[in-house]
Amino acid sequence: MQPALASLAVNILFFMKPLTSQIKQLASSCGYLDCGIAHAEPFDLLAGELERRQRLFPESAHLYQNMENRIDPKRTAPWTRSIITAVRSYGKYRLPQQAVGHIGRNYLADRRVPQSPDYQMPHRFTEELKKLGLRVKRGGVPERLAGARAGVVSIGRNNFAYHPAAGSWINLESWRIDAELAPDAPNYSCPCPDNCQACVKNCPTGALRAPYEMRFDHCIAYLTYRAPRPISSKLASKMRGWIYGCDDCQTACPLNRNKWCSKKSAPWLEKIAHLLTPEALMKMDESTFKECIFPLFWYIPEEEAGRWRENAERALRNQERSEE
Numbered sequence: 072m073q074p075a076l077a078s079l080a081v082n083i084l085f086f087m088k089p090l091t092s093q094i095k096q097l098a099s100s101c102g103y104l105d106c107g108i109a110h111a112e113p114f115d116l117l118a119g120e121l122e123r124r125q126r127l128f129p130e131s132a133h134l135y136q137n138m139e140n141r142i143d144p145k146r147t148a149p150w151t152r153s154i155i156t157a158v159r160s161y162g163k164y165r166l167p168q169q170a171v172g173h174i175g176r177n178y179l180a181d182r183r184v185p186q187s188p189d190y191q192m193p194h195r196f197t198e199e200l201k202k203l204g205l206r207v208k209r210g211g212v213p214e215r216l217a218g219a220r221a222g223v224v225s226i227g228r229n230n231f232a233y234h235p236a237a238g239s240w241i242n243l244e245s246w247r248i249d250a251e252l253a254p255d256a257p258n259y260s261c262p263c264p265d266n267c268q269a270c271v272k273n274c275p276t277g278a279l280r281a282p283y284e285m286r287f288d289h290c291i292a293y294l295t296y297r298a299p300r301p302i303s304s305k306l307a308s309k310m311r312g313w314i315y316g317c318d319d320c321q322t323a324c325p326l327n328r329n330k331w332c333s334k335k336s337a338p339w340l341e342k343i344a345h346l347l348t349p350e351a352l353m354k355m356d357e358s359t360f361k362e363c364i365f366p367l368f369w370y371i372p373e374e375e376a377g378r379w380r381e382n383a384e385r386a387l388r389n390q391e392r393s394e395e
């Protein structure tokens with residue numbers, strides 16, 4: 072068959088498929104590992120969870136208030152009929168070993184860094200959805216609950232979303248659309264083995280004090296980029312070698328065993344690998360930080376030089392103490 076005719080035949084076959092199959096095929100062609108469809112009713116589970124967390128942790132109640140906007144997917148897009156949630160796996164990248172344990176893997180392999188090969192994934196998928204004639208709006212829903220409602224992930228006791236093929240080394244992205252599609256079966260089951268609490272035991276600050284109970288204002292990720300400074304010396308001394316983010320409740324998890332495959336190189340990280348250590352960051356001038364590090368550490372406002380230097384100094388101090 073002539074190439075033009077073969078391509079036409081492929082297109083005809085594609086458009087003969089049900090819309091849900093077309094959407095999933097497009098997600099895969101854009102690089103997503105998985106994709107599911109959910110209904111668009113309000114997330115009552117989120118409303119209950121926010122209420123529970125604010126009751127358990129009144130000190131950090133204010134940190135949950137913005138999330139209330141995500142309870143009803145129709146609040147900012149009344150035409151929403153279904154939700155698509157796609158799974159991006161980042162456990163495929165070879166990370167610079169000197170940065171692992173200091174910078175969260177999610178941030179090292181952050182899709183939002185323009186040099187990342189995954190940077191365009193959601194933009195491409197949005198455009199493909201529009202070509203199908205759909206009205207589309209990205210975000211605006213609680214991603215983990217949307218992923219569980221769409222059946223593509225389940226939520227572990229450390230509150231992370233898990234995919235059977237990639238563990239918790241994933242990001243979820245959602246789109247609200249105006250087509251009423253048959254939803255996939257939800258997955259609200261807990262993926263964790265009975266009696267496992269390895270994540271709770273390995274949380275350095277005790278932020279994750281029990282299954283599904285995380286005190287946000289003690290979580291190292293928050294402490295490294297958003298928390299008011301200074302951080303109490305008691306808490307700082309428990310933050311191990313972390314400079315930006317924390318992986319400890321994920322690296323301790325048996326569900327993540329053998330899920331990081333390091334198949335792909337990450338040239339944009341290799342170029343700056345020598346800068347991703349506590350020693351290098353402590354000595355770094357602001358222009359090098361802005362040019363090379365800020366695209367990775369973008370939760371830290373560019374002008375907050377004090378914060379990243381303090382993070383690096385504390386990481387080195389804690390590391391030296393643990394080696395004594």
Ligand code: SF4
Pocket residue numbers: 273274275276277278279285289290291292317318319320321
């Ligand atoms: S990210 Fe770190 S500090 Fe936060 S809950 Fe997990 S182990 Fe604890």
Ligand code: SF4
Pocket residue numbers: 227228229230262263264267268269270271320323324325326
């Ligand atoms: S460490 Fe155990 S309890 Fe925690 S999320 Fe992983 S499997 Fe679940």
